[in-house]
Each structure stands twice: as structure tokens, then as C-alpha cells.
């Protein structure tokens with residue numbers, strides 16, 4: 349159909365330009381008008397048929413929705429003049445001239461190719477240097493790298509998340525502030541958040557193009573035997589588009605929940621070990637469960653992909669996971685789900701030694717170095733983040 353319309357348009361066009369009869373100017377005008385009508389009609393018809401069409405070099409998905417065909421044509425036409433290939437937009441990011449809240453609009457309909465790390469300041473412990481470098485080794489210049497210090501997060505809160513400020517202020521443990529900080533960074537900018545102790549092994553671009561949000565999960569042994577669940581979002585590594593519905597929901601629902609459950613327990617708010625409950629994985633999973641179970645009136649989390657645990661967290665926390673798994677598998681089989689029992693058998697066959705990493709499955713390895721849990725470090729051999737890899741900045 350589209351091809352036929354284009355053919356008709358061409359015929360009109362050639363008639364307009366090559367007519368040997370008089371009044372050429374009037375003919376030209378008339379045929380130009382017809383040509384214009386043809387083009388609009390062609391776009392209208394083609395927009396209704398295909399779910400994917402190319403704009404520039406970027407694959408743009410128009411979901412089959414109830415919006416009229418005309419509306420969709422207008423959206424496509426509107427996007428086109430602004431479209432630049434990723435490389436040009438990455439150059440803009442590196443140049444530091446983009447506002448943080450505008451980063452998402454440079455990468456429409458995908459998770460922006462930006463890695464975010466957070467830390468108290470520019471100093472990075474030696475054991476993290478290689479891990480930071482691993483990201484650039486794998487992803488090269490197809491990503492931008494951003495590093496957020498406490499002062500940047502404070503500015504982000506002051507300028508864009510004022511209502512969260514008083515609650516954030518009550519958190520005394522650094523890890524708790526970091527937990528909330530990473531949520532607002534991804535909500536505001538979009539991209540990939542990673543802890544400093546994650547080693548990247550493989551290109552993660554397909555996740556960013558395919559999903560609007562991806563959460564890594566804790567190692568399978570943690571999920572099954574420590575938390576006694578079958579799935580568990582981890583906040584050590586996750587990727588989302590800016591203003592994703594799940595983040596929107598969590599950031600709105602967390603303050604009143606925190607106020608009623610935790611804000612009075614002032615001693616607890618300085619205890620890093622309590623972070624998992626208050627600001628970390630268990631808090632996230634509490635809200636995630638609400639939106640997975642609820643009937644839409646309660647919470648809308650949007651689309652959210654849970655990565656397989658082995659994709660980003662293939663190794664357990666050697667501090668305690670082995671003993672817990674051993675203990676659970678020997679004493680509590682009766683109350684376990686079939687998948688949990690099956691995994692016990694696998695572990696038993698390996699004498700409860702850590703499973704080897706399967707590089708066909710694993711994209712990155714979270715190493716559980718727990719550096720945020722300690723208060724004092726020696727930075728003798730430390731380097732600044734900007735000396736480890738080239739960093740980009742956006743305007744907060």
C-alpha cells in the first residue's frame with residue numbers, strides 16, 4: 349500500500365516538473381499541492397501498519413495503542429528534528445553541557461547508556477580501581493560514566509527532591525543515604541546504577557534497549573536460604589529509564605512508611621546493618637510485592653524485568669551464605685519449595701563450595717566487599733575517581 353502511494357506521488361511529481369504545456373507555474377503549484385497531500389497520506393497509512401519504523405538510525409517502537417493514526421504521525425514528525433545518533437549525544441554528555449533532567453530525552457524509548465556510581469567523595473579505595481576500569485574495558489566509549497559524591501546528591505535533593513529532604517536527613521548511616529541517593533539519581537537521570545564492587549564482564553546494551561527497567565537479584569543462595577523467597581530485587585545494580593513508574597512509586601511511598609515504621613527508632617538509623625530493612629533490598633521488595641500483588645488501585649510499578657541472579661550476582665557473600673545454606677538445606681528441607689530443594693541438592697553435590705561463574709550467563713559479578721559498612725578507611729593508596737576513568741557530568 350505504502351509503495352503504491354509513493355509511486356503515485358512520483359508520477360504526480362514528474363508530471364509537474366516535465367509538462368511541456370503552457371502555464372507551467374500554475375501546474376507546478378497544483379502538483380506541489382498534490383505532492384504534499386500524497387506525502388501526508390502516505391505517512392498516515394504507513395504509521396498504522398508497522399509497529400517499528402526507523403527514525404534516523406534509531407529503532408523507534410510505536411506500540412499499538414488507541415491513539416489515532418494522525419497523532420502518531422505527529423509524534424514521529426516532532427521527534428525527528430531533535431534526533432541525533434547516540435554518539436553525538438554521548439559527546440554532549442561528556443562535554444558537560446546537558447542538564448541532568450534532560451539526559452533521558454537524548455535517548456528516547458530506551459535506558460540511557462550512562463553508568464552511575466556513588467561514593468562519599470572522589471577518593472576510591474584501591475580494591476575498587478580494577479572494578480571501575482572493567483566497565484570501560486567492556487563498554488568503551490559507547491557509554492558515559494558518572495560518579496556522584498555526597499555533595500552532588502545533596503544538591504539533587506535540594507533542587508529537585510525537596511520533600512524527601514527531611515527524611516533523608518534522619519538517616520545517619522552512609523549506606524542508607526547511598527541507598528536513597530541511587531534511587532533519586534536513576535529517577536532523575538536514568539541509566540545504570542552500580543555498586544563500586546561490581547566487575548563487568550560483558551556488554552549490557554541489550555538490557556538497555558529491551559527493557560524500561562532491569563533489577564539484578566541477590567545471589568540465588570541468598571534468596572532461597574537467607575531471605576527464604578524465590579525472587580529478591582537487589583539495589584547493588586539496576587537500570588531504569590528516568591521517572592520510571594516503580595521508582596516514582598517507591599519515592600512517593602517510602603517517606604510515609606519510613607515515618608511510621610522507623611523515624612522514631614533513632615539508634616537504628618545509624619546502624620549500617622539495618623540498612624537492608626530501611627532503605628535497601630527488603631524495603632524495595634516490600635514495595636515491589638505490593639505492586640505485583642495489588643489490583644492496580646494500590647500501586648502501578650510499570651514494566652520491570654528481574655535479571656536472573658546468575659547474570660549479575662553469581663557468587664554469594666562469602667561472609668555467611670555458605671553456612672546458612674548448609675544449615676537450611678540440612679534442617680529445613682521439609683518446609684522448602686521444590687526449586688529450593690533442588691538447589692540444595694546441587695549445592696550438596698558440590699560440597700557447598702561456591703559454584704563457578706559461567707561466563708555464558710554472567711554479565712557482571714557483584715563481589716560483596718561491604719566497604720560502605722565500615723566507618724574508617726585508609727586511603728593511603730587511593731586514587732581519585734577522575735584519574736581512574738574519564739567521567740561525565742550533567743548539570744543538576
Ligand SMILES: *[C@@H]1O[C@H](CO)[C@@H](O)[C@H](O)[C@H]1NC(C)=O
Nearest residue numbers: 411412413414415416419644
Ligand atoms: C485503550 O483501549 C483499551 C480497550 O480497547 C482501554 O481499556 C484503555 O483504557 C484504552 N486506553 C486509553 C489510554 O485510552
Ligand SMILES: *[C@@H]1O[C@H](CO)[C@@H](O)[C@H](O)[C@H]1NC(C)=O
Nearest residue numbers: 439440441442443444445446
Ligand atoms: C560543549 O558544547 C557546546 C555546544 O555544542 C559548545 O558550545 C561548547 O564549547 C562545548 N564545550 C566544551 C568544553 O567542549
Ligand SMILES: *[C@@H]1O[C@H](CO)[C@@H](O)[C@H](O)[C@H]1NC(C)=O
Nearest residue numbers: 486487488490551552553554
Ligand atoms: C555493545 O552492544 C551494542 C548493541 O549490541 C553495540 O552497539 C555496542 O557497540 C557494543 N559495545 C561494545 C563496546 O562492544
Ligand SMILES: *[C@@H]1O[C@H](CO)[C@@H](O)[C@H](O)[C@H]1NC(C)=O
Nearest residue numbers: 638641642643644645646647
Ligand atoms: C483487590 O485488593 C483488595 C485488598 O487489597 C482485595 O480485598 C480484593 O479482593 C482485590 N480484588 C481483586 C479483584 O483482586
Ligand SMILES: *[C@@H]1O[C@H](CO)[C@@H](O)[C@H](O)[C@H]1NC(C)=O
Nearest residue numbers: 703704705706707708709710
Ligand atoms: C559456553 O558456550 C560455549 C559456546 O556455545 C560452549 O562451548 C560452552 O560449553 C559453554 N560453557 C558453559 C559453562 O556452559
